[in-house]
Amino acid sequence: MNAIFQQLAVLALPVLLAITVHEAAHGFMARQLGDDTAYRLGRVTFNPLKHIDLVGTLLVPITIFALSVALSGSSLLFGWAKPVPVNWHQLRHPRRDMAFVALAGPGANLLMAFLWGLVILIAIHILKFAPNSASAAVLISMAAAGVLINLVLLALNLFPLLPLDGGRVINALLPRPLSRVFSRLEPFGLIILLVLLFTGILEKVLQPSVALLLAMIPGNAIVRELFPF
Numbered sequence: 001m002n003a004i005f006q007q008l009a010v011l012a013l014p015v016l017l018a019i020t021v022h023e024a025a026h027g028f029m030a031r032q033l034g035d036d037t038a039y040r041l042g043r044v045t046f047n048p049l050k051h052i053d054l055v056g057t058l059l060v061p062i063t064i065f066a067l068s069v070a071l072s073g074s075s076l077l078f079g080w081a082k083p084v085p086v087n088w089h090q091l092r093h094p095r096r097d098m099a100f101v102a103l104a105g106p107g108a109n110l111l112m113a114f115l116w117g118l119v120i121l122i123a124i125h126i127l128k129f130a131p132n133s134a135s136a137a138v139l140i141s142m143a144a145a146g147v148l149i150n151l152v153l154l155a156l157n158l159f160p161l162l163p164l165d166g167g168r169v170i171n172a173l174l175p176r177p178l179s180r181v182f183s184r185l186e187p188f189g190l191i192i193l194l195v196l197l198f199t200g201i202l203e204k205v206l207q208p209s210v211a212l213l214l215a216m217i218p219g220n221a222i223v224r225e226l227f228p229f
Contacts, residue, residue: 013146017112083163113150116217119143124140144226155213164193
């Protein structure tokens with residue numbers, strides 16, 4: 001049980017930052033393109049309380065994580081934040097701009113992964129001068145988790161399934177008749193995603209993308225050492 005709490009302590013900040021900045025980026029991009037709905041509702045902010053969903057951000061991830069560690073020894077993490085409201089009618093070019101709004105979230109995750117990678121390098125530098133620094137060692141673990149969490153979130157959200165960001169992009173690119181057909185799948189998107197997750201198919205699909213992106217991030221060797229996948 002202590003091991004579970006220790007892992008949760010390391011993961012908590014990276015997870016909160018990953019989902020908070022991801023959602024804020026959607027709202028920020030929407031505002032730049034003409035829709036200030038999210039801004040007026042206070043969702044263009046780095047305050048995680050504005051983006052946390054009680055079930056999706058807290059109960060579901062903690063339950064899945066604890067069960068996966070207890071039953072299999074592996075760490076499985078899955079959840080979601082409150083979606084940022086976007087009124088596509090207010091966007092200057094609705095279909096095109098929806099794609100840009102969707103891409104803003106994963107783009108923010110890529111930037112955060114890179115920044116967490118820089119934190120790894122800084123912490124390693126600190127350890128050279130203070131080899132017994134417990135705080136630097138914890139910072140390395142947290143930063144490595146931050147890199148991996150953001151890359152997984154990026155790859156997951158670009159999966160071409162509604163209501164994920166990748167589905168939004170595909171929907172914006174499809175001709176209108178096909179777009180309407182594709183949109184009908186959205187009510188079943190979460191169910192499909194959960195089936196793919198628990199059958200292990202989703203991990204196999206996302207793993208190559210995460211590995212490719214990780215190769216471009218500073219400190220990637222440390223991430224692979226601490227979180228082999």
